[in-house]
Amino acid sequence: MKDLDAAGLDCLAALADERSFERAAETLAITQSAVSQRLRSLEAQVGQLLVVRSRPLRLTEPGKRLLRFARQLHALRAEVVRELGVRGTSAERLPIAVNADSLATWVLPALDPLVQRGLREGFGLELVVDDQDFTHDWLRQGEVLGCVTTVKQALRGCVAQPLGVMRYLAVASPAFIAQALPHGLRATEVSQLPFVVFNRKDDTQQQWVRQALGLRAARLNARYVPSSEAYVHAVRRGWGIGVAPELQVRAQLASGELVALRPEVQVEVALYWHQWKLGAESEQVELGAGPPALLDQIGQALAEGARTALQP
Template sequence: MKDLDAAGLDCLAALADERSFERAAETLAITQSAVSQRLRSLEAQVGQLLVVRSRPLRLTEPGKRLLRYARQLHALRSDVVRELGVRASTPERLPIAVNADSLATWVLPALDPLVQRGLREGFGLELVVDDQDFTHDWLRQGEVLGCVTTVRQALRGCVALPLGVMRYVAVASPAFVQRELPGGLVASAIAQVPFLVFNRKDDTQQQWVRQALGLRAARLNARYVPSSEAYVQAVTRGWGVGVAPELQIRPLLMRGDLVALRPDIHVDVALYWHQWKLGADGDAAQGSPPSLLDQIGEALALGAREALQV
C-alpha cells in the first residue's frame, strides 16, 4: 500500500470530531464536495468503508483504526513544527479524555502551565469528559491520544503510568442529616434515603453502601446530577447523600457545610494515565525534546502526585 493520503486523514479526523460533512468542511475551510472526494479517495486507497453516512455519521471499525493513526500523525506534526520554531497556520489540538471529578479538582492546575505555553506557541488541548471507567474506550477507538482512566493494563502501542488514588467519602448537609437521618444511615431504610448519583455509569454510591452496610446491589433512591461542581452544590443544599471526592469537599467539611457519614468508610479509585507511543524508540535518548504528548503525561503525573493519595 502506498503512503496514506495526509489530506484524507485530516478529513477523517475532522469527520470524527464534527460528526457531519458540513461542519467538517467548515473546520477544514474546504467545500463539502472536497471532503467527500478526499474521503472516497482514502477509502479507495485502503479498500474499506471508513465512515457510515448516517446522521450523525459514525466511523466503522477500520475507520476507528485509521483514526488512531491520523491522531498520532497530527501529534507528530505538532512536535515537528514546534522543534522547527514555526507557528502553525492552523493550531493543532491534542485531544485527551479525563473523568469529570479529576477535571473539577486537580487536572486544570496540572495542565495550566502547558496550556499557557500553548497559547503562545500555537497548540492546544481538547478535553473529552467521561466516567473514569469509560475514558479508556475513547483511547481504544482513536478519538483521543491519551486518557485518565481506572484501567491498569495498557493497550498494545500504548504506555500506562499510575497517577494515584482519588478517595471518595459519603457526605450530607447538616440540615439533611438532622431531617432525614436522625438515627444514622441504616440498611433497613436505605431505599428511602435520596442518594445523589453523577450519571447512570456511576456506581461509586453502590460501592460505598456495600462497604458501609454490607449490601450488594442495593436499591437506591437515585437523583442524578451530571456535573461535578453542581453535584457538590446539590449535596450542600440538602438534596441527598453524596459520595464525592475528598479532595473536592475538604473545605466544605472543614467549614461545617457538610458532614461525613461513616468517616471510616471510603471508596478509593486508582487512576492511571495512558497514551499512545509516538515516534521511533530512542528519540529522547538521541537528544530530541519530549513530545507534547509526553509533556502532557509528565504534567498530569506531577499534578497527581501533589493532589492524590499515594
C-alpha cells in the same frame, strides 16, 4: 499500499470530531464536496468503508483504526511545528480524555503551565470528559491520544503509568442529616434515601453502600446531577447523600457545610495515565535529544500534578 493520503486522514479526523459533513467542511475550510471526495479517495486507497453515512455519522471499525493513525499523525505534526518554531500555522488538536472529578480538582492546575506555554507555541489541547471507567474506550477507538482512567493494563502500542488514588467519602448537609437521618444511617432504610449520582455510568454510590452497609445490590433513590461542581452544590443544598472526592469537599467539611457519613469508609479509585507511543517521541526520550515531546510533556505534567493532589 501507497502512503496514506494526509488530506484524507485530516477529513476522517474532522468527520469523527464533528459527526457531519457540513461541520467537517467548516472545520477544514473546504466544501462538503471536497470532504466527500477526499474521504472516497481514502476509502478507495484502503479498500474499505470508513464512515457510515448516518445522522449522526459514525466510523466503522477500519475507520476507527485509521483514526488512531490520524490522531498520532496530528500529534507528530504539532511536534514538528513546535520544534521548527513555525508561526502563523493553525494549532494542532491534541485530545485527551479525563474523568470529570479529576477535571474538577487537580487536572487543570497540573496542565496550566503547559497550556499557558502552548498559547505562545501554537499547539491546542482538547479535554474530553467521561467516567473514569470509560475514558479508556476513547483511547482504544482512536478518539484521543491519551487518557486518565481506572484501567491498569496498557493497550498494544501504548504506555501506562500510575497516577495515584482518589478517595471518595459519603457526605450530606447538616440540614439533610437532621431531617432524613435523625437516628443515623440504617441498612433497612437506605433504599428510601435520595442519593445524588453523577450519571448512569456512576457506581461510586453503590460501592460505598456495599462497603458501609454490606448491601450488594441496593436499589438507590437516585437524583442525577451530571456535573462535578453542580454535584457538590446539590449535596450542599440537601438534595441527598453524595459520594464525592475528599479532595473536592475538603473545604466544605472543614467549614461544616457538609458532614461525612461514616468517614472511616472510603471508596478508593486508582487512576492511571495511558498514551499512545509515537515513534518520534520514543526515540527522542531514549536518545535524550532535547525536551520531551508534547504528548510526553502532558503525561509528565499530569503525573506531577497527581503526586501533589492524590494519595500514593
